[in-house]
Amino acid sequence: MSSDFSRRKVEISLEDVSMVFGKKGRQETVLQDITFDVEQNEFVSVLGPSGCGKSTLLRLMADLLQPSKGHITIQKDHPREVRLRRKFGIVFQTPTLFEWRSVRENIELPLEVMGHPRHAYRELVDHLMDTVGLTKFKDYYPWQLSGGMQQRVAIARALSLDPPILFMDEPFSALDEFTKERLQLDLLDMKRKTNKTIVFVTHSISEAVFLSNRIIVLTANPGRVHAIYPVPLGEDRNLQTRESLPFQKLTAAIHHDYKEESDPSEDQLG
Numbered sequence: 727m728s729s730d731f732s733r734r735k736v737e738i739s740l741e742d743v744s745m746v747f748g749k750k751g752r753q754e755t756v757l758q759d760i761t762f763d764v765e766q767n768e769f770v771s772v773l774g775p776s777g778c779g780k781s782t783l784l785r786l787m788a789d790l791l792q793p794s795k796g797h798i799t800i801q802k803d804h805p806r807e808v809r810l811r812r813k814f815g816i817v818f819q820t821p822t823l824f825e826w827r828s829v830r831e832n833i834e835l836p837l838e839v840m841g842h843p844r845h846a847y848r849e850l851v852d853h854l855m856d857t858v859g860l861t862k863f864k865d866y867y868p869w870q871l872s873g874g875m876q877q878r879v880a881i882a883r884a885l886s887l888d889p890p891i892l893f894m895d896e897p898f899s900a901l902d903e904f905t906k907e908r909l910q911l912d913l914l915d916m917k918r919k920t921n922k923t924i925v926f927v928t929h930s931i932s933e934a935v936f937l938s939n940r941i942i943v944l945t946a947n948p949g950r951v952h953a954i955y956p957v958p959l960g961e962d963r964n965l966q967t968r969e970s971l972p973f974q975k976l977t978a979a980i981h982h983d984y985k986e987e988s989d990p991s992e993d994q995l996g
């Protein structure tokens with residue numbers, strides 16, 4: 727990551743964002759006064775314990791919820807405008823695939839909805855299936871795929887309109903360690919090749935450190951920004967990165983820092 731932040735462009739900006747759920751008398755402030763920016767081409771993780779409001783924060787950015795207070799802009803516009811221009815894709819924890827559509831047909835869906843003729847995106851979809859390693863399974867249906875393969879379909883679908891921004895909500899948390907590691911490496915590779923801006927929600931410290939350029943740590947009840955950590959790992963990361971001193975030092979520092987706030991167990995904050 728360049729150290730010259732002055733030349734970098736702000737892609738997403740949150741200013742004093744709060745979120746209150748419920749009706750009068752039974753209100754719950756889930757997020758309070760959240761302020762941070764995400765730079766263009768940056769990989770930012772939002773890390774925090776279960777229930778601290780990570781998904782809510784991502785939903786606010788993606789215009790699936792409206793903040794009770796504060797402002798969010800993406801590319802200087804309201805998230806609604808950006809959503810309508812299809813400038814971001816979303817990947818959820820559980821891949822929401824259409825059971826009656828094959829792998830290819832699931833990935834094609836956003837292109838179909840946008841009214842593009844099928845022949846115009848055949849090659850693109852071939853390329854996306856290749857990118858996520860599913861070419862051999864293009865005619866399979868979701869129920870014939872493993873959880874990791876289903877998540878690959880969801881990622882390819884989110885990439886189909888080539889959005890510059892990707893919002894990912896704990897996309898690998900339901901997967902086994904081997905599949906998770908593979909998909910984390912693939913995600914970094916895709917990020918390097920496409921220069922996307924990625925906001926990634928997780929409750930795993932090591933996952934956040936391995937993937938991110940910066941980590942926003944939230945505390946719970948209500949969710950507030952506790953700390954923001956730059957990740958000094960450079961862009962080229964591989965399986966050995968986890969054994970490096972900078973990786974281990976930062977993982978330990980976040981863990982230690984967080985432990986003073988709450989009392990999380992092991993690596994997981996949740």
Ligand SMILES: Nc1ncnc2c1ncn2[C@@H]1O[C@H](COP(=O)(O)OP(=O)(O)OP(=O)(O)O)[C@@H](O)[C@H]1O
Nearest residue numbers: 747748756775776777778779780781782783929996
């Ligand atoms: N639509 C809603 N209406 C009312 N309360 C909600 C709504 N969505 C979320 N909440 C509440 O907001 C709080 C934060 O939920 P959220 O899912 O954002 O947390 P999280 O940090 O992503 O948790 P996890 O890591 O377990 O997924 C929870 O107490 C939840 O019950």
